[in-house]
Amino acid sequence: PDLDIQWVRDSTGIITAKLLAEKDNPKADVVWGLAATSLKLLADEGYFQPYAPKGVDKLDPNYVDSANPPVWVGQRAWIASLCFNTIEAEKHKLPKPASWKDLTKPVYKGSVVMPNPNSSGTGFLDVSAWLQMWGEEGGWKFMDGLHENIAQYTHSGSKPCKMAAAGETVVGISFAYRGAQEKTKGAPVEVIAPSEGVGWDLEAFAIAKNTQKLDAAKKLADWSVTRKANEMYNEGYAVVAMPGVAKPVPNFPEGIADKMIKNDFEWAANHREAILAEWAKRYDGKSEPKK
Structure with missing residues (x-):
């Protein structure tokens, strides 16, 4: 989406702890690819602002926060x-x-x-x-x-x-x-x-409440729900948020999607x-x- 992004990348638990520690003064503009369970926790602490990306209605509703507008939007599942x-x-x-x-x-x-x-x-x-x-x-x-x-x-x-x-x-x-x-x-x-x-979780996206770069954050959010983005997610994940996009991933366990538990995020x-x-x-x- 033609944006310069400065990444801070780490394991889920480490990033979640870092964001929780910064909750009163968020340093991030957006959170990308973090577990939906972590985003839910941070949302309850008031870390994010809701935003419905353009085209979010094309995603499987099970992969999107139920609030309207949603606080977080899922991208792909890891299992x-x-x-x-x-x-x-x-x-x-x-x-x-x-x-x-x-x-x-x-x-x-x-x-x-x-x-x-x-x-x-x-x-x-x-x-x-x-x-x-x-x-x-x-x-x-x-x-x-x-x-x-x-x-x-x-x-x-x-x-x-x-x-x-x-x-x-x-x-x-x-x-x-x-x-x-x-x-x-x-x-x-x-x-x-x-x-x-x-078990499984969603990698998901959300916008920090006090970002000074809201237009860029919304642009990234809009891009994150496009078919092109979902095709890119499918290069590494067999289950993505947009129905009808995912092609089989080589050597992925057969029938694994049927074994995914009903996950209570x-x-x-x-x-x-x-x-x-x-x-x-x-x-x-x-x-x-x-x-």
Whole structure:
């Protein structure tokens, strides 16, 4: 859209914490590609101003904030998956997991890597999905069992899959696009959508309330909902906000869209702080050191 943009890029948890710390005096003009659950949280703090981009009515309404005009607008979905290294699995005689619950079996002890939800949006969408699918008691019970088998929690959602692709772990809990990308590059990985259902989140866009560059922000917002923009999102994501645009992504798990849970963004945003505190209390001991 013919704009000069100065980016500040980092993992979801780190950007969310930075924006929350700046909420009384936002430094950003717009927030691009952050998880919708984080945008909902920031919207509740009054960080954004509503704006309906021109053409927003052409998007799937499930991917747009329900307020009128919307505070945030979704762009594309990223979806939880397992990256499974078939060569390492054969070496260690490990079966291919078909479900999340399989990962709690003793045979996988020390063979699973997962993102820390306090740093990673992928980690948070996993934890949120498990709690939504199985309730408080069932979700934490599952995570207790999974923790027994975890070798390490990483601070990036991509890293577990990259580690699986490199043979540094057998199972990396990551997201489908990263797995598809590694497989396309030739890594010996299978990308698995666990049978119980998969968590997901939207990468979305919003305009900061006190931006001095409102015209440019609106121009970017208008461009972000165009067909051209959605075609670009589809280069890396199988699910985009504009219906009828997405073409299949090579090596993406078949039928994964049917396994996407009915995601309650409001619940996830409202409980985020408590969930992350509880998770850290229980499991942070296995997290990799922060850089």
